[in-house]
Amino acid sequence: RFSAYTHAWIGDDDHPPTWSLPGYGALAWPAGTPGLNDDQRSVTQSVGIDPTGGTDPYAPTVIWSNAWHIFNAYRAEPLEVEAVAAGNMVTVFLRSSTLWPVVHNDVAWDDCALTVVGEEETPPEPPATGAGPYIARGTKIGYHCIAPRSVPEHALQLQQQGAPVPLVKFVDDFSQISAVKAVSPQTLIVARKTFGLDLELVGGLENMTPAQIAEHATYLMAQLRQKCLEEKPHLPYIDYLETVVNESDPKTADGHGYRNLALLMLHMLDIAEKWDLPCKKLALFSLNCGTPEWVDYLAMVETGVFERMQAGGHVLSLHEGTLAVGGYSWEEAPIDLWWGPEHTIPGAPDVAGSGSLSFRYRYLLHLLRQRGLYVPIVISEFYAGGGYAGADPAAILARLRWYDELAAADPEVLAFTPFTFGGAGVGWDEQDYDFMLPVLYDYTLAVKARVNAAPAPEPFRCPGAPRIQYPRVTNVLPADTDPERAAQIFKMLWTKGPQTVTGSYDDAGIGALKDKTAVLWNIPEAQEQAYRDWYAEHYPGTVVRFESYADTGIVVPKPLCQRDPEWRDRKFGSAACNL
Numbered sequence: 231r232f233s234a235y236t237h238a239w240i241g242d243d244d245h246p247p248t249w250s251l252p253g254y255g256a257l258a259w260p261a262g263t264p265g266l267n268d269d270q271r272s273v274t275q276s277v278g279i280d281p282t283g284g285t286d287p288y289a290p291t292v293i294w295s296n297a298w299h300i301f302n303a304y305r306a307e308p309l310e311v312e313a314v315a316a317g318n319m320v321t322v323f324l325r326s327s328t329l330w331p332v333v334h335n336d337v338a339w340d341d342c343a344l345t346v347v348g349e350e351e352t353p354p355e356p357p358a359t360g361a362g363p364y365i366a367r368g369t370k371i372g373y374h375c376i377a378p379r380s381v382p383e384h385a386l387q388l389q390q391q392g393a394p395v396p397l398v399k400f401v402d403d404f405s406q407i408s409a410v411k412a413v414s415p416q417t418l419i420v421a422r423k424t425f426g427l428d429l430e431l432v433g434g435l436e437n438m439t440p441a442q443i444a445e446h447a448t449y450l451m452a453q454l455r456q457k458c459l460e461e462k463p464h465l466p467y468i469d470y471l472e473t474v475v476n477e478s479d480p481k482t483a484d485g486h487g488y489r490n491l492a493l494l495m496l497h498m499l500d501i502a503e504k505w506d507l508p509c510k511k512l513a514l515f516s517l518n519c520g521t522p523e524w525v526d527y528l529a530m531v532e533t534g535v536f537e538r539m540q541a542g543g544h545v546l547s548l549h550e551g552t553l554a555v556g557g558y559s560w561e562e563a564p565i566d567l568w569w570g571p572e573h574t575i576p577g578a579p580d581v582a583g584s585g586s587l588s589f590r591y592r593y594l595l596h597l598l599r600q601r602g603l604y605v606p607i608v609i610s611e612f613y614a615g616g617g618y619a620g621a622d623p624a625a626i627l628a629r630l631r632w633y634d635e636l637a638a639a640d641p642e643v644l645a646f647t648p649f650t651f652g653g654a655g656v657g658w659d660e661q662d663y664d665f666m667l668p669v670l671y672d673y674t675l676a677v678k679a680r681v682n683a684a685p686a687p688e689p690f691r692c693p694g695a696p697r698i699q700y701p702r703v704t705n706v707l708p709a710d711t712d713p714e715r716a717a718q719i720f721k722m723l724w725t726k727g728p729q730t731v732t733g734s735y736d737d738a739g740i741g742a743l744k745d746k747t748a749v750l751w752n753i754p755e756a757q758e759q760a761y762r763d764w765y766a767e768h769y770p771g772t773v774v775r776f777e778s779y780a781d782t783g784i785v786v787p788k789p790l791c792q793r794d795p796e797w798r799d800r801k802f803g804s805a806a807c808n809l
Contacts, residue, residue, distance in 0.1 A: 233310035234342040238273035261297035282412040283319035290382035316412040364641040368678045372397035372645035377652030378406040389414040393678035397645035404464040411467040422472040423457040430476040436487030447497030450474040470513040477518035485529030492533040513547040524578040545606040551613025561617040565629040609646035623669040638682045701745040704730040704738035739769025747773040
């Protein structure tokens with residue numbers, strides 16, 4: 231907490247210090263008090279803290295106290311502000327402003343104090359699910375920034391109201407990444423560098439050989455690394471870095487173009503997870519709105535790229551929204567254009583809540599869920615339609631609300647970022663949503679307590695998936711098998727190829743293998759069905775066979791003891807004795 235006492239003395243003449251333009255005696259009003267005249271508002275004071283240790287009083291990272299107009303004498307209570315340090319240093323500021331120049335614009339400050347007031351109260355953690363990250367409460371509307379003019383301050387204001395922005399994407403201009411992360415540490419940061427269409431679209435990818443794909447991945451990641459090195463101070467604050475590839479659409483009839491795209495992503499993962507930059511998690515694919523097709527989704531998932539993404543904590547990036555198609559202009563196209571069961575993409579099954587444009591990602595999500603995968607999704611460019619400059623903010627918000635309320639049902643969706651904030655006003659860059667910030671502020675506060683769908687608790691999974699699929703045969707011997715017989719059976723099986731010998735019935739069924747056989751020894755025939763049923767319940771897919779010691783021809787000498795009734799009464803002498 232930073233606190234300080236202050237008062238002003240303002241006037242054109244050398245009046246006594248107890249008198250100034252606002253009047254006589256100790257005077258003080260909170261800024262914004264209705265009915266104040268210009269003299270009473272002539273000087274405004276406040277104190278601030280920059281939790282990042284920055285020295286720019288105009289930076290959006292500075293947290294300011296409520297402002298006051300205080301004249302002629304100190305108030306009994308100081309101005310004060312609290313903030314949570316982002317590092318090992320903070321900066322404090324004393325601020326005063328005046329409406330006009332006069333002979334005396336004097337402001338006094340006294341008893342400034344910076345004190346530690348205790349640990350920040352940590353909000354309750356969302357329930358553990360075993361899956362990846364998700365947005366437990368509030369809106370999933372994020373921000374796509376070309377020039378982050380107003381978004382950092384917007385994020386700060388929402389954070390102070392207990393409604394953190396879920397995600398901000400920075401394109402090319404990384405200057406405010408650390409500022410947003412400092413004031414709103416829960417906010418996820420996606421960062422992108424642009425390279426031009428020649429590199430981003432990856433032309434000819436569908437015709438590349440595996441060796442060419444690997445070589446091209448190395449080249450693209452080298453280009454990305456070079457640009458990232460120019461932003462070195464900001465890299466530690468990035469949660470997910472987008473690759474060079476953007477809106478690549480390698481169409482083929484059988485899906486092998488998108489298979490190659492997935493293989494390209496796999497090589498990029500290999501590089502990013504080992505390179506020397508702190509941002510090792512990627513936002514992959516950046517799929518174009520209205521793509522890919524069902525056959526392409528199938529080809530992508532068969533490569534194993536999404537298993538790798540889940541294992542490494544990476545996310546899927548894609549673009550969605552409405553477009554100027556079907557006879558509509560972009561401003562007029564409805565947000566739910568081609569959405570619903572009558573617009574299923576060719577060859578795909580019916581997937582609830584999916585569409586050809588908005589919520590197209592749900593076709594891929596359907597396949598990932600079938601495989602038990604949880605891969606977070608960022609709609610890193612969202613096209614709401616309805617226009618930009620001069621458009622009705624309430625009408626645009628209605629479009630965003632429609633998507634936001636439906637996306638709340640998918641825990642995998644971290645955020646969707648309307649395209650774009652901070653546009654320069656030239657060409658496509660005139661698409662600037664800065665005018666939407668006030669209504670988005672109100673909407674975010676209004677829904678901050680909304681509970682979003684959470685990932686299902688992760689089912690128990692056997693750790694240690696097989697390196698490759700292979701046929702496994704496991705022989706289970708009864709617990710009372712003597713060591714000599716077990717050794718003889720092991721020697722016999724050793725000559726018949728790779729097999730396992732164990733005393734555990736679970737060992738024979740456990741494991742994510744498609745071809746596994748449990749060979750159960752010396753099970754009475756009357757009990758065989760019970761064992762088949764047990765494996766069907768606990769280890770479905772396991773083939774069960776039965777073997778008998780008697781069928782092996784193995785004879786193990788029977789151990790005899792003095793109390794054995796077969797020979798304990800026999801007498802041994804010089805004559806031979808058959809036992």
